[in-house]
Amino acid sequence: MSSTSSIRLLLNGAPVAINGLRPQTTLLEYLREERRLTGTKEGCAEGDCGACTVVLAELTGARLAWKPVNACIRLLPSVDGKAVFTVESLRAPDGLLHPAQRALIDCHGSQCGFCTPGFAMSLFGLYKNAHRPDRGAVDDALSGNLCRCTGYLPILAAAQRMYDIDTMAGWRGPGINADGSRCESSEEKSIAAQLAALTRAHPFEYAAEGQRWIAPQTIVELADACLTRPDAQIVAGATDVGLWVTKQQRDLGDIIYTGDCAELQVIANTCSHLEIGAAVTLTDACAALDAEWPELHEAWIRFGSVPIRNSGTLGGNVANGSPIGDSMPALMALGATIVLRQGDEQREMPLDDYYLDYRKTVCKPGEFVVTLRVPHRHDRLLLRAYKIAKRFDQDISAVFACFALTLDDGLDDGRIAQARIGCGGVAPIPKRAKATETLFEGRRWDDATAEAAAISLAQEFAPIGDMRASAGYRRAMLANLLRRFRVETAAPAVAVRVHAAVTIMV
Ligand SMILES: Cc1cc2nc3c(=O)[nH]c(=O)nc-3n(C[C@H](O)[C@H](O)[C@H](O)COP(=O)(O)OP(=O)(O)OC[C@H]3O[C@@H](n4cnc5c(N)ncnc54)[C@H](O)[C@@H]3O)c2cc1C
Ligand code: FES
Ligand code: FES
The missing domain is CATH 3.30.390.50 (CO dehydrogenase flavoprotein, C-terminal domain)
Incomplete structure (x- = not known):
């Protein structure tokens, strides 16, 4: 785990290798300042307004998963191995606008235009993930975008209208057919193949300007990294940590990233409980919890927004220990336990015993959250x-x-x-x-x-x-x-x- 490599990704379809930028550089800084892709806007720089929304395509198995995320708080090395699409890529090379863009124009969904690229990208994410969704799904898809001048009804209308516009070919096309099956163009298969080629056989390490990014792939490697660097900053989705960078200008020091660790990504149903790995995104964790406890559905769709839930993790919410975190009261009521690991030692305790005081937990130096276990209903x-x-x-x-x-x-x-x-x-x-x-x-x-x-x-x-x-x-x-x-x-x-x-x- 000692040799370092470039950050490798696909940017608007083209392969890119990045060096020389500090690991705590945000994806938004990279897009705007290094690539001059200024269609992606900075509004709040804290994940609230959605002006910076981009869409990631990630390999899940052999297929692509399309996920809108907030570029302003997403740390750049965390998109290693993924495809990043910005608003500049939506229009086809022949100038034809994407149905999401066309619909925003047709429905008068833009006035000053500052929020519009973010809305276009959230609509594009919806277009890839749903066919003619109902109003609730549209509201949810746009929950992370704020508009101060147009008003939301024209934008909601655009979300319906885009499905009436002629589809485009390639990756810009719809992701779901009318019968609910997935569409997958040859261009998407090609993107998936390129991402597969970027898959790393060894843990990704990246360093620049005295800061190091370490992304263990197994729990043993993660435990080892945390033990040998107890002062390093553990980062998962960075929906909390990202704000320490953008709002507090904190230097994070060396960073241990949990997002590549296979064991922390697992959702498992055992005979006694549902187990959700610490690095499972909130989107997936909420879906798993929703399936067994549908009474909690509203709480989960009110957790942040789609882009926040696509980056943020359940383990991050629990470990962050905010007194106003949403998952912990629900998990405590369900009788959840938390599994911690330090080196080779693993311990499990009721989640209520994990918190000691304001943002103080029982975690020892080098110890991290492995999983949450929720007894079946x-x-x-x-x-x-x-x-x-x-x-x-x-x-x-x-x-x-x-x-x-x-x-x-x-x-x-x-x-x-x-x-x-x-x-x-x-x-x-x-x-x-x-x-x-x-x-x-x-x-x-x-x-x-x-x-x-x-x-x-x-x-x-x-x-x-x-x-x-x-x-x-x-x-x-x-x-x-x-x-x-x-x-x-x-x-x-x-x-x-x-x-x-x-x-x-x-
Ligand atoms: C716009 C916005 C809206 C939000 N809305 C909500 C909301 O409605 N409800 C809510 O509860 N929260 C909300 N949050 C807060 C945040 O999204 C959640 O707390 C999220 O779950 C954090 O997860 P993460 O993966 O992004 O954590 P990160 O930011 O990566 O990390 C947070 C903390 O957890 C630690 N950590 C992460 N993983 C581990 C691990 N495996 N072991 C040990 N420590 C670990 C990190 O070191 C850090 O201290 C919001 C945030 C934003 C920016
Ligand atoms: S700039 Fe507001 S959410 Fe990113
Ligand atoms: S069009 Fe002005 S903020 Fe939305």
Whole structure:
């Protein structure tokens, strides 16, 4: 693992080798400053606005997976071995605009135009991944793009309109046929073959200007790298770490990248639990969790945006240990455990025991997160997760609460055998509400129990007030979310959600 190599990728279809740029250079800096591909914009430089959206094509098996990501916080060496497509590549060589671009024009989806390249790339990502998606899927695909002047309806209309425009040939064509099968052009097969040729037989190491990027391919190599360089910065999707670079101008020092480590990419269903490797992207982790616990679906689609979830990982969220991280309260309520490794030693513990204090965990020097294990669900589980934030999409939680009740018997007569409540945004760490949990046990799931628990929950934490919410609001939210949980899980359940019906005129 000592010899270094260039960063190798395909940029808008052409092979590129990069040397001499510090490993913590962002993909956006490279595109704009080194390649003068200035169609990709810098708006916020923190993953929020989507002006910098590019689409990565990655090899999964023999095929390409198309993933919109935020170039502003993506570290350049992490796209080694991938194909990067920027807005400059969307128009065909003969000048024909891509259906995503044509539709934005036809639907008047651009005014000042600053956000438009990012929207075009998110639409292109959607075009490759869905055939005539429904409104919910369109909203989700555009959840990471902000527009301050056009307004969203023309852009949403463009997302529908692009499927009515004549398709293009080659990699620009749609990714999914009308019957749901995947289309794959010979050009895409050629890109896949070129990426296969870039696959590395040995771990990728890259160095420039005194900084080193180390990308182990196996867990043994990763453990060894972390042990020999305990001060190196572990990086996964960089959706947290990227902001330390762009907003705090931090020097990360040497970087150990987990994204190439095979064992950390595994999602496995054992007889007792679902196992999600630390470097599994949030997109894939949320899909796996969603399949078994569909009650959590809304929480996952409100986690960042599609580009954030395409880069960010579950392990990164958990290891970062933010008190307002969304996955941990849900994982705690589900009874998840975390597996850590230092050298040859591996240990497993309940996720609630992992956090010591504000952004302090039990991790020792050179120790890293291997995987999260979530016990399989059983029937008699009542489960809900609620995120309180100022926006529906792409916003950090003020409060997050996940309630999991295990009933002894049927819902009508059953008493509560076990309660687990995971909370975020109300303490220095993500935390279970253990005092309130005990109050449930042996009681019936009825209005009286819910009210007693709501009062207890509001008193169990002493949250701070900040720009997201006051302390009093947070406490009130905890109690009200528990009441809402009761209303939504009482028999018969009461509908508490109002969905807006919007018709888009094209
Ligand atoms: C625009 C935007 C929106 C966001 N929205 C949300 C949201 O809605 N909810 C939410 O919870 N978070 C949100 N985040 C935060 C972030 O996306 C998540 O915390 C994400 O899961 C971090 O994963 P990552 O792979 O990008 O971690 P990185 O940034 O790569 O790393 C984060 C930390 O984890 C450590 N780390 C990573 N992997 C390991 C490992 N295997 N072992 C030990 N340490 C490790 C790193 O050293 C670092 O300290 C948002 C971020 C942005 C920029
Ligand atoms: S510049 Fe705003 S998300 Fe990247
Ligand atoms: S068109 Fe101006 S920000 Fe979207």
